[in-house]
Amino acid sequence: MRYLPKSPRERQQMLAAIGANSIDELFACIPERFRLRDALKLPGPFSEAEVISYFKDRAAENSLGYTSFLGAGIYNHLRSVITDTILLRGEFLTSYTPYQAEITQGTLQAIFEFQTLMCQLTGQEVANASMYDGSTATTEAVLMAERLTGRARVLVARSLHPEYREVLRTYAKNSGLHVEEVGYVKDGTVDVAALKAALKDDVAAVVLQSPNFFGVLETLSEVADAAHHSGALLVVAIAEGVSLGAAKPPAEADIVAMEAQSFGLPPSYGGPYAGVVASRDKFVRQMPGRLAGQTVDAAGQRGFVLTLATREQHIRREKATSNICTNQALCALAATVHLTLLGKEGLREMAEQNLAKAQFALSLLEKIPGVRRSFSGTVFNEFTLEFPRSVRMINADLLKEKIVGPLALGPYYPELSKHGLVCVTETTSRTEIERFAQTVERILAKPA
Amino acid sequence: MRYLPKSPRERQQMLAAIGANSIDELFACIPERFRLRDALKLPGPFSEAEVISYFKDRAAENSLGYTSFLGAGIYNHLRSVITDTILLRGEFLTSYTPYQAEITQGTLQAIFEFQTLMCQLTGQEVANASMYDGSTATTEAVLMAERLTGRARVLVARSLHPEYREVLRTYAKNSGLHVEEVGYVKDGTVDVAALKAALKDDVAAVVLQSPNFFGVLETLSEVADAAHHSGALLVVAIAEGVSLGAAKPPAEADIVAMEAQSFGLPPSYGGPYAGVVASRDKFVRQMPGRLAGQTVDAAGQRGFVLTLATREQHIRREKATSNICTNQALCALAATVHLTLLGKEGLREMAEQNLAKAQFALSLLEKIPGVRRSFSGTVFNEFTLEFPRSVRMINADLLKEKIVGPLALGPYYPELSKHGLVCVTETTSRTEIERFAQTVERILAKPA
Amino acid sequence: MTDQIKKATRHTNQNEGLIFERSSPGKRAFELPPLDVPALDSAKSLGAHHRANGVEGFPEVSEIEVIRHFTRLSTWNYAIDLGMYPLGSCTMKYNPRVNEFVARLDGIATEHPYQPQELSQGCLKILQLLENCLLEITGMDAITLQPAAGAHGELTGLLLIRAYLEKQGNPRKKVLIPDSAHGTNPATAVIAGYEVENIKSESHGQIDVDKLRDFVTEDVAALMITNPSTLGIFEERIPEIAEILHAKGALLYMDGANMNALTGVTRPGDLGVDVMHLNLHKTFSTPHGGGGPGAGPVAMKKILEPFRPIPILVEKDGGRLALETVRPSSIGKVRAFGGNFGVLVRALAYILAYGPGVRQATEDAVLNANYIRKHLEGVFDLPYSLPSMHEVVFSDAIQKRNGINTMDIAKRLIDYGFHPYTTAFPLIVPGALMIEPTESESKEECDLFIQAMISIAEEAAANPDVVKSAPHTTRVRRLDETAAARKPILRWMPAATTSSAAG
């Protein structure tokens, strides 16, 4: 087998050195009756060429050739070939957690740079590297707030990504957290009045997303003030990081939970992505996840190490701030490379293109008879529209034109069953936007 | 511009340090009237995404989706993703000729391994790394024979690749070489009798290809004996290196000129490939091209250096063995990685699959009424067929079925105007072969 | 450097500061295609109170500087692609390159998790085939591929147990965890709402089955067992252990981190395990990438199936595959979207490459560990002497006499050209040397490792200082971890630049 670096003769030599007569002797500790007699029923062995053609065949059964207007937490953005060039260097790809700092300075310095970039983006003072994804990062942020405040109630905006809310609920169930949801108002932002009303001194955290699931930017200051006033922490989730190229960082937040997928990671049917938790220096000892810190070596040279590990499971076990061990390091590296490439101007320009394209799409779609904006709030690259008939039906017709249409909100918000979420990024061409609008118009012009 | 690592401010600082007021001052040495006033009329600047889409658009105008039976010097073989993994490491990709041995041992050792692999393949004692391609390698081999023998006549088999012969003629024109061609006999091999008749003591080299352009393996020993008997050298060109996985190396040759494209290099519409010249130790000082040799360093450790450079242009100038400087090093590295992957068994198995598939294809095609083998000689993965009508017309019909048919031999051999060269490798599936044969049969069944 | 070091040599490589230190306004490493719709005044469309003018402090560099920066950094790393990485419990095996290729294919990497399922049949078939392969390998009845890593799988598994027990009327209170367990086990149990009861191993390093009987009360939800244990020892009495638990209505959770010792040889499902996770980034070769990503599928017996996290992959009439989200008994979602699909693709590619031959990988892994054990027994103290499977755990007891501990030996191993073994656990071995070579090491590489270890043991006796002050060959050495933790510097700030020395 091509992955195994041993010849039959070498196996014999090694067995002889051990003093075993056969390889089976080495498995004698497994009770005989449990040892498999037959070969596993698995497809293969496949040569490299066969492996590739298996996956190419599967790829051909997917969505190639379709234009998509889906976002909802996973975004199509330009990626540079440079990112994979770096990721595929064996020195990064096939290294593990930098436990031995002397021979993992590459990974450590890159993590330190990631942390810095995340702080700059979020307006926070410390960021970890990394969590599984945006949803678990949000949950971990809430658990962190619980530890910090010693309180158990959590107020969550309904405009937080529905899947993030579900994950939070799964974790909350057994940790004594009480999760309550707060609605949205006409402009699509959180219902601040309701939020304030619910805010008591037993609230650990208020959780918002911005831009929220409807694509609408939240105004954080008032919520932050209210939360702080009652001793709660403000947790802000960022599902579309590119928005931070044009919008203010959530500096008012006490904890930010971010999904870094937009930074150079392909959609990849659900993962791997990278979650981030960022917060204040003073809260660092309650942070989950890994942190690299700057230090000096025996000769006084700058270097980096994993630090504050006393928060982590391998030291603290049942008292750890989280159970996370393997994280999404390579995805964090992808984000680091990608954001370094984009830089200040590149990210700003990308964000502004998203804004402009979304506004362009919105302006075309709004003109279609029967179609209107669901919410009046400020949007970035996603917006919610109300259609005169079910989004499902419209999407079925769009599919025939090789267009993947808006995400139907009905399954997540029963009250929004005719509403759909449209996403337009810098990768969506004007022609595609125009064809989309024309097709929707044509579909709607036909009787349902 | 993204490739340029300077900010406007740094440019100003550097100009100031130089003491220039503007960049134009640095170009003052160019007479004013020749300095361009206007910008060049070039397309661009293109972002990375635009560069990629330009080439993807071009790629879509090519042959994707067609099944091809072309060979004729360029072969489709399996390649492993490992090869590009190595090639794309910046340390190999962006390094140059290993002039400074201390910091290019990677390239040097790889070259040494390439030389070894080429010697093993060809049955020769020394191989260079590398020439531009098989055609120029063949020409350089002949020029080498001219230098070694001091003679000027060259006998070239007509079954040598027509383009190799043309290149030889281009070079020969001005170097006093007289190139004469020798025909082929019924089995497709060189006309040994004619060759012997033409062999006088003024012949520098006899040049054969095996498998030859018709796909037929030459028997070298008799030709070698005859050549040697009259003091000429035998030059053997190998255009399909994979044949050496199953066939004997051309050990009888005095000089072997090989095209290494079959070893992990994509067809790439004509290049880059890699030529090789291999020969006897005693002839090494007349070899063209680069050589790496083993030596020891100041501490007695094994290491590698470029050696015998006194043959080369940068030392010998007009007395050099060749004018080659930049060669095809990265292609030679690709071949080194590829052949290392294949190894003894992999290359043998690949060669045997080629043999078996070609025989399978031949057996199906031979059965088609009106189709017959042109030559009775032993073939490897290519064979020549005679068709009942022009190959051009058959190919036009095949194209409609998304098949790229045999290479029509008429343009190269007027006497073979109804003959076509068919190539089948391990990458051609049985289904494709069967569909090809059925389609040819159907085409021929219709009146022309 | 000593002549003993056969495997590595020092060689100059490039320094590199932080990328922020290369920034200069106006440099660009990335450009966008021109905007093809009317430009907007973003200040106007976002409004002054939302709008920012780019991210403060973000770097401005060029493409070549990015390439050089990260290429240079990469050269400071050790990696599997460079040599043996015997980090115990981490299964640092070869990460096949074809896996990276297929995971990046158009039509694989490009797929959006919310796209219509009729446009996702290729993805769903991949998931289905991987599920089936892992069920065959584990001998279990049902599986979820969603957990993002081992610890996440542990949590999912415990939540399944909890949901199952709740359904029986009582989620119970405690999870039993042997003292040899990985730190994630207890950390996870707490998140799942359980108290942890640590149970001591018996003198051979195994579960003390007789004591276990006392521990297993009606309060116990489950025992989390690692098999082979973190000592690399097969828990021989695991079927009996399962019976003890089952008799009290508790379940057996198996941490499958060490499945590289068992794959193709025996199946946890046959051994009485109720639920387990797999680490695809260990046993199934997906790259560790400096710490992740991974995937931690959870395989389970039928009784737990109703509680699987949503979405659930189902096959409809006519073979059409679908993801279903409505499952009343489900524990809910454990993460957004369907899982680390790209990692799952790689794991399937690995399995397809081996087919049933995956057993040979297991055999070679066990062969390597035993070969190393054989040569190092006596040189290093072997606190537990039961047969080793995929890894062997020594202690530094012999070297301690000369004041040399496992971390010193580990650091010295760096000079010899190896990544060190695991030093941090199992906690039941003070000063552990936890060595897992995996099947990816040739005899030659194992021999070099053995020679290096023997040589270090000799140095520890004859010249302990050279070991204590190791490594001697790296760019930086013995970084001050205490200072790092006391006054943490966790991000770059402009002020810091001027004072700090170049990296």
Place this chain on the structure above:
Amino acid sequence: MTDQIKKATRHTNQNEGLIFERSSPGKRAFELPPLDVPALDSAKSLGAHHRANGVEGFPEVSEIEVIRHFTRLSTWNYAIDLGMYPLGSCTMKYNPRVNEFVARLDGIATEHPYQPQELSQGCLKILQLLENCLLEITGMDAITLQPAAGAHGELTGLLLIRAYLEKQGNPRKKVLIPDSAHGTNPATAVIAGYEVENIKSESHGQIDVDKLRDFVTEDVAALMITNPSTLGIFEERIPEIAEILHAKGALLYMDGANMNALTGVTRPGDLGVDVMHLNLHKTFSTPHGGGGPGAGPVAMKKILEPFRPIPILVEKDGGRLALETVRPSSIGKVRAFGGNFGVLVRALAYILAYGPGVRQATEDAVLNANYIRKHLEGVFDLPYSLPSMHEVVFSDAIQKRNGINTMDIAKRLIDYGFHPYTTAFPLIVPGALMIEPTESESKEECDLFIQAMISIAEEAAANPDVVKSAPHTTRVRRLDETAAARKPILRWMPAATTSSAAG
């Protein structure tokens, strides 16, 4: 190591023997899909006298060993991706990664040169666009993209001249070549059937135009001039030189290796050049790859067009492109198939990325060279003081007084973390330091280089031994080239293994 060295640090990296030394029968690194046609007895189908049973001595290793072998080897190389590589005359600029990506696309890398032209329109459009771009850049009338490298371009160019002159009745005898020329120029002239007449530069390093008049007789076919010269100096009187040649019916060939100094600023076609080659692997960023491949397109004035090598790219009615092979006046073929297409793709990708902005690259290249010159003038001897363009050539005259030559300085530069400059030529500067930074170096990298050079100059005065015995930081040092040439070992042989030390 001295504290002066800011750019590099030593760090351990892996040793690796020859791959043949890892071979063991039965290991495989590559497997084929199963044969889907009946198996053959190859002995029978080839016949005993053709058949061999595999290649004697070929390695048998596994995939991970191949990855490690070449990854380890690669870490012993210096490369542009790691740092400044100021190898004069070689234009070691950044090789954009997108170029590698597009050259490997399906539909680009997969195309067979003999496939029908109707299935090759994409390839042909690429060739056409590149031709047009290069014509615009050079200011010439016609071009061939076929030559595989600069030297091959030189040959093609001289053959064009020869064919043209032959058509006039006399191919003539001599080619004039300045003593500052690269070695390929004279070597090429000989292959083209010409005698070489070397002409001495005047005291400023330029062509001695007055003397040239005497040289240019009816015997002279052409002058091969490098502009800017290998001293990095623009030949100011080039229009006059062209006139002198043309007056005698001779032609002016320009070696375009140094076009990185001129692109977008001036055009050889406007200067009176008749024919020239370009090195796409220099000016147009295609990677050097350890020595190649490159491409050496030849651009020419109208009078030479009829002689271009076949095939010729033509545009037919309706915009369809075609390659034509019948051209009675053509010099014939200079290589099989159409040229190093993959290299041409990369060069076009580079041009498209810059567009007209390619002039900025030229300006930055010249800026860098002058910046370095400014700081090193006085520290090193500058034998020719005319303004520098893209490169600057110093000599070791000052350091020679302490017995230090250019090669010593070069080797010491390695310790400082740089690839050395060119030492081998131009021959008119004894002990040359030929420094070409290219536009790809940042101010910071140039500053580090300048500091390194100044520091070495100080060492040469104060502590010459440290320079003479350099490098001190590499895996191997000062390899014995004499021994290598005296008793050449040019391939591995089984016998040799046992005696040789591990790499």
